[in-house]
Amino acid sequence: MADGGKDGSGVRGKSYVIVHNVSKRANVGTLARSCTAFGVEELLIVGSSKNFNTFGSHGSCDFVKFRHFYTLEDCVAWLRGRGTRVLGIEICDGAHNVASHPFHGDTAFLLGNEGDGLSAKQMALCDGFVYIAQHGEGTASLNVTVAGSIVLHHFATWARFPEREREGFKFVVGDRPPRTTKRGVVPPTEEELAEIRARRAGASAQDDGETFGGDLFD
Incomplete structure (x- = not known):
C-alpha cells in the first residue's frame, strides 16, 4: 500500500x-x-x-x-x-x-x-x-x-x-523499499511471477524428458 x-x-x-x-x-x-x-x-x-x-x-x-x-x-x-x-x-x-x-x-x-x-x-x-x-x-x-x-x-x-x-x-518519509525492476518499468505482479515460474518449470520438465528419452534410443 x-x-x-x-x-x-x-x-x-x-x-x-x-x-x-x-x-x-x-x-x-x-x-x-x-x-x-x-x-x-x-x-x-x-x-x-x-x-x-x-x-x-x-x-x-x-x-x-x-x-x-x-x-x-x-x-x-x-x-x-x-x-x-x-x-x-x-x-x-x-x-x-x-x-x-x-x-x-x-x-x-x-x-x-x-x-x-x-x-x-x-x-x-x-x-x-x-x-x-x-x-x-x-x-x-x-x-x-x-x-x-x-x-x-x-x-x-x-x-x-x-x-x-x-x-x-x-x-516523515518511510524507508525506501527495494526496487525489483529498473526505474520506469511496471514490475510483474505476484500472479505474473507465478505464471512465469510455472512456464519455466514446464519448459525445464520438457527438456529433462527429451534428454531422458534421447538416452533410451541412442
Whole structure:
C-alpha cells in the first residue's frame, strides 16, 4: 500500500488511479508523488508498454505499487471483479462535485488527456463522474495532475485515511523499499511471477524428458 497506516480502524475504502494514454511526459511521475501522498492503493498503467516516465516523482515511484494492463477493458474488469467503482474525473452532465464526497467503498479514478479530457470510450466504462468546482474565470479546466491530486485528497479525507506523522516542516518519509525492476518499468505482479515460474518449470520438465528419452534410443 502507498501508506502503511491505511489499515487503521474506520477506513472506508481504497483508492486506485487509472492512467490511460496520458500524453504529457511528466504526468505519471508527478501523479505517483500525489498517489503516495494521498494513500493510493495502486497506480494502474494502461497501454501497450509497461514503461513510464518517472520525471517529477522525486523518488516517490519507489513507494507506489504499479500494475499494468494492455487494455482499459481488462483494467476495468479487474477492478470490478474486486468490487471497485470506476469514477471518471470529467466536467460533464451528471458529474458530482467532488467536494460533496460522492464516494462508496473502493474507488478507481480515471484520468483523461490534457485538453481533450476523457474519450467517449473511456466514459462508457465509468460508473460515474466527479468534477472540481472552479471559482475564477481565467481557465476552462485544470491539468491532469492537479485535478487528480485534488480528487485524491478529497477521497482520502472521506475515507478517513490516517494522517502521516510530521517532523519539522515536512511529513516523515518511510524507508525506501527495494526496487525489483529498473526505474520506469511496471514490475510483474505476484500472479505474473507465478505464471512465469510455472512456464519455466514446464519448459525445464520438457527438456529433462527429451534428454531422458534421447538416452533410451541412442
